[in-house]
Structure formats: structure tokens, C-alpha cells
Amino acid sequence: MSTARDIRPRQDDLSTLATSPSASFNSPSSHSSALNRTVPVNAKHLKPFATEDIKVLLLENVNETGREILSQQGYQVEFLKSSLPEDQLIEKIRDVHVIGIRSKTKLTARVLKEAKNLIVIGCFCIGTNQVDLQYAADQGIAVFNSPFSNSRSVAELVIGEMVVLARQLGDRSNEMHNGTWNKVSNGCWEIRGKTLGIIGYGHIGAQLSVLAEAMGMSVIYFDVLNIMSLGTARQVESLEQLLGQADFVTCHVPEIAETKGMIGQKQFEQMKKGSYLINASRGTVVDIPALIDAMRSGKVAGAALDVYPNEPAGNGDYFDSSLNSWGADLRSLKNLILTPHIGGSTEEAQKAIGVEVAQALVRYANEGSTQGAVNLPEVTLRSLTMDEPNHARVIYIHKNIPGVLRKVNEIIGDHNVDKQMTDSRGDVAYLMADISNVDTATIRDLYTRLESLPSRIMTRILY
Numbered sequence: 367m368s369t370a371r372d373i374r375p376r377q378d379d380l381s382t383l384a385t386s387p388s389a390s391f392n393s394p395s396s397h398s399s400a401l402n403r404t405v406p407v408n409a410k411h412l413k414p415f416a417t418e419d420i421k422v423l424l425l426e427n428v429n430e431t432g433r434e435i436l437s438q439q440g441y442q443v444e445f446l447k448s449s450l451p452e453d454q455l456i457e458k459i460r461d462v463h464v465i466g467i468r469s470k471t472k473l474t475a476r477v478l479k480e481a482k483n484l485i486v487i488g489c490f491c492i493g494t495n496q497v498d499l500q501y502a503a504d505q506g507i508a509v510f511n512s513p514f515s516n517s518r519s520v521a522e523l524v525i526g527e528m529v530v531l532a533r534q535l536g537d538r539s540n541e542m543h544n545g546t547w548n549k550v551s552n553g554c555w556e557i558r559g560k561t562l563g564i565i566g567y568g569h570i571g572a573q574l575s576v577l578a579e580a581m582g583m584s585v586i587y588f589d590v591l592n593i594m595s596l597g598t599a600r601q602v603e604s605l606e607q608l609l610g611q612a613d614f615v616t617c618h619v620p621e622i623a624e625t626k627g628m629i630g631q632k633q634f635e636q637m638k639k640g641s642y643l644i645n646a647s648r649g650t651v652v653d654i655p656a657l658i659d660a661m662r663s664g665k666v667a668g669a670a671l672d673v674y675p676n677e678p679a680g681n682g683d684y685f686d687s688s689l690n691s692w693g694a695d696l697r698s699l700k701n702l703i704l705t706p707h708i709g710g711s712t713e714e715a716q717k718a719i720g721v722e723v724a725q726a727l728v729r730y731a732n733e734g735s736t737q738g739a740v741n742l743p744e745v746t747l748r749s750l751t752m753d754e755p756n757h758a759r760v761i762y763i764h765k766n767i768p769g770v771l772r773k774v775n776e777i778i779g780d781h782n783v784d785k786q787m788t789d790s791r792g793d794v795a796y797l798m799a800d801i802s803n804v805d806t807a808t809i810r811d812l813y814t815r816l817e818s819l820p821s822r823i824m825t826r827i828l829y
């Protein structure tokens with residue numbers, strides 16, 4: 367991967383431009399314009415790309431592997447261990463170009479509206495439900511995640527939880543901690559020969575399928591897509607069929623409108639008596655009061671929850687009934703494993719995620735590559751190098767409406783366009799072009815003309 371050095375201007379350019387700003391790194395006013403307000407381009411952006419200008423805010427204890435990669439680029443990196451309440455987040459996000467979060471921080475339209483300088487969001491996790499992806503795309507803010515670096519960790523956790531639930535290990539351990547010897551076999555089982563029902567056969571569900579078969583389980587799964595079975599696993603046609611056959615039911619779907627409350631009272635009624643439920647996906651997927659009823663009635667013999675509709679902001683915060691009205695009821699249940707959203711929390715996963723997402727952020731900030739972005743079209747050009755000193759990379763994020771390319775090419779077409787690529791995704795299109803033999807006055811002119819097009823969402827010129 368290339369580094370910022372590749373596209374940093376030569377030192378003599380920098381010194382000239384420091385006194386006579388002549389080109390733009392990106393258009394911080396873009397969000398304002400999308401909101402029909404006119405904010406002049408901030409003077410501090412009227413200078414060439416210098417990595418020291420990039421401000422990064424990392425929340426939620428992003429792994430040091432990621433922190434290091436970003437710091438090594440020369441970016442200004444601020445690191446916080448927990449997430450922030452919305453008002454504090456809004457204050458901080460106003461200033462930054464790059465933000466790194468995990469599953470807790472909600473980047474809603476209300477928050478992003480204030481993020482005038484933001485160009486990219488890194489979700490150092492799998493889920494991206496915490497970000498308003500469409501709003502971000504409409505503002506030209508790219509979003510990256512780590513699609514599978516913690517899948518194995520979640521799958522292993524679920525295997526462990528099945529054994530723990532089937533043997534009531536949590537309760538036995540608690541009893542021993544309280545000084546009680548209680549040797550029982552009643553209601554304790556092997557998992558060998560039992561049926562595991564996986565809801566959502568994606569990265570995690572598929573890993574789990576293979577591991578569960580190795581433990582001697584039969585695997586069935588339900589997914590909205592037709593997915594090839596691994597091993598001897600079998601796809602069933604409906605959730606109801608899965609619930610009626612499975613001894614263990616485990617959820618591995620994303621949080622989307624269709625999955626909210628997908629396991630509720632009706633679904634608990636469809637489950638086998640004495641079966642188990644595991645949820646390490648998102649807290650809104652399972653209706654907790656319905657789970658409490660199903661456990662109290664004996665329909666569900668045990669459950670493991672790793673995720674909750676409301677989760678505390680950071681370590682040490684109290685997980686109590688003020689957060690979730692059913693908190694106390696939940697804590698009183700037997701054979702219920704409660705974990706603080708640790709499905710992906712292993713050294714292996716966090717290190718890998720740190721590297722993967724930080725590299726994506728660097729590639730985007732330094733080179734404009736959207737490869738792997740979850741909300742913008744994927745566009746990439748081979749790296750700029752110092753062998754091409756008078757090159758500039760034009761990045762033009764624009765509304766996907768007819769006639770834009772003609773107008774853009776009228777602007778850049780007078781120059782030697784070495785390479786160019788464009789793609790669209792929904793209402794937003796992304797164009798990247800490398801131009802050679804340009805001086806800083808030309809770059810400034812290009813920038814001004816691109817910015818004046820009504821189709822423009824965000825313009826960046828890297829040189």
C-alpha cells in the first residue's frame with residue numbers, strides 16, 4: 367500500500383503554497399451546500415494535501431494496530447476509550463476529517479449534519495447499522511467496515527455457549543462461587559446429535575455451521591438468500607420450520623427493519639419445548655420481554671445474550687434496569703448467560719480489524735480509493751507516485767444525474783487525463799481522474815469550476 371508520502375507535494379511546493387494558497391484538499395463546505403446553505407471554503411483547506419492536516423477521532427477503544435497505522439501517516443489522532451453522548455459527539459465531530467467507531471457510536475443524520483469536514487467513517491467492526499449510510503453517501507462521506515475479521519470469534523463464542531447452556535454451567539459456577547455444591551444431571555445434555563438452527567447463514571453463520579458439525583450436531587439454517595450449504599447443513603424454507611426443528615436457535619442477521627423483533631412471542635411459541643436461544647447479532651432482533659416469558663414458562667431452557675437494545679457507553683458503566691426496563695427481570699433468570707457485547711472481542715479479531723479498517727481509511731484519505739466502501743461505488747486507480755510530480759488526482763463525488771460526465775470532462779478535458787474511472791451507486795456517483803502537467807494555479811481553477819457544478823456533492827484534489 368502506498369503511503370501519504372506518495373502524494374504529498376514536494377517541499378518547495380509546500381513552502382510556496384503556505385504563503386500563497388492555491389489549491390484545495392477537499393471541499394469542507396460540501397455538506398453545507400447539500401443543505402442549501404452557502405459556506406465559503408475554509409481557508410485552511412486552500413493548501414495542498416498534507417497528512418498533518420488530517421484530524422482523526424477514534425472512539426470505543428479501537429485497537430492499537432489501527433491507531434499506529436493512522437499515527438504513522440502523520441495524522442493528528444485523538445483516541446478515546448468509550449463512545450460519547452450525542453451532544454459531546456457533535457462537538458467533537460465538527461472538526462474532524464476521519465472518525466473511527468465500533469458498534470456503539472450512533473452516527474445519525476443529526477450528528478453527521480454537523481460534521482462539516484468529515485470525509486470518511488471507519489467502523490472497526492462488522493455491523494454498520496449504527497451509521498446512517500444513505501445520509502453519509504448523500505454528503506459524500508465514505509463508510510468502511512471490516513466484513514469478516516471477527517466472524518470466527520463470534521462463531522467460537524456460540525459453540526462455547528451451547529455447551530455452557532446444555533450443561534447449565536453458568537448456574538453451577540455461580541452456586542460454587544456462593545459456596546454451594548449442587549451436582550445435577552437432570553436437564554443437562556450433550557450437544558452431540560442435537561439440531562442447531564442458524565438464522566442468517568452469512569460469514570458468521572457459515573463458520574458456525576462447520577464448527578457445529580465437527581461437534582456432531584445437525585445443522586439447519588434459514589436465510590432470505592439461497593445460500594450453498596456447507597458440509598451436510600440444510601437450508602429450510604421458513605423461520606417457522608427452523609424454529610420447529612432446532613434444539614438450539616442462534617441469530618446471525620444484521621440489524622435492518624426486517625430483523626427488528628424477528629424473534630418475539632409468536633416465534634417462541636413455535637420453538638421446541640426445552641430448546642435454547644442465542645443472540646450475538648443485535649439487541650433489537652430478540653424481543654426481550656417475550657424471551658423472559660418463554661424462559662419463565664419453561665419453553666426455553668436457557669439463553670445467551672451478547673447484545674441488547676440499549677448498551678452502556680463504556681466499561682464500568684452499570685447495566686441495570688434504568689437502561690432497560692426489563693434489566694432486573696433478566697438478571698434474575700436461571701441458565702441465562704449475559705455477556706457485554708464481546709462476540710468479536712478477541713485479540714486476534716481486534717488486531718486484524720484495526721489493520722484492515724485503518725488501511726482502508728488511509729487509502730481513502732490519501733488516494734481516494736473507495737475499494738471496500740459500504741455506501742459508495744467502489745472506484746480505485748493505481749497509486750500516485752513521486753515519479754509523477756506534476757500530477758493531481760481529482761475526486762468528484764456527485765449526484766448521479768444525466769449530463770454530469772460531459773460537464774466534468776469539459777472542465778478536465780483541456781488537460782492530459784492519464785487515467786479516469788467513474789461508477790455510481792444509487793443516487794451518488796464517484797469519479798476519479800489523474801491529470802498530468804498541472805501547476806497549482808490550474809488545480810485551483812479546476813477545483814473552483816468543479817465546485818460550481820450543481821451536481822457536486824464533494825470535490826477533493828490530491829497533489
Ligand SMILES: NC(=O)C1=CN([C@@H]2O[C@H](COP(=O)(O)OP(=O)(O)OC[C@H]3O[C@@H](n4cnc5c(N)ncnc54)[C@H](O)[C@@H]3O)[C@@H](O)[C@H]2O)C=CC1
Nearest residue numbers: 492493566567568569570589590618619620646647709710
Ligand atoms: N456480538 C458481536 O460482537 C458481533 C455481532 N455481529 C453481528 O452479526 C451480524 C451478522 O454478521 P455476519 O454473519 O458477518 O453478516 P453477513 O452479512 O455475512 O450475514 C448475514 C446473513 O443474514 C441474512 N439475512 C438478512 N436478513 C435476513 C432475514 N430477515 N432473515 C434471515 N436471514 C437474513 C443475509 O442474507 C446474510 O446471509 C452483523 O450484522 C452484526 O450485527 C457481528 C460481529 C460481532
Ligand SMILES: O=C(O)C(=O)COP(=O)(O)O
Nearest residue numbers: 468469470491492493710
Ligand atoms: O462487529 C460487530 O458488528 C460487532 O458487533 C462487534 O462490535 P464491537 O466492535 O465489539 O463494538
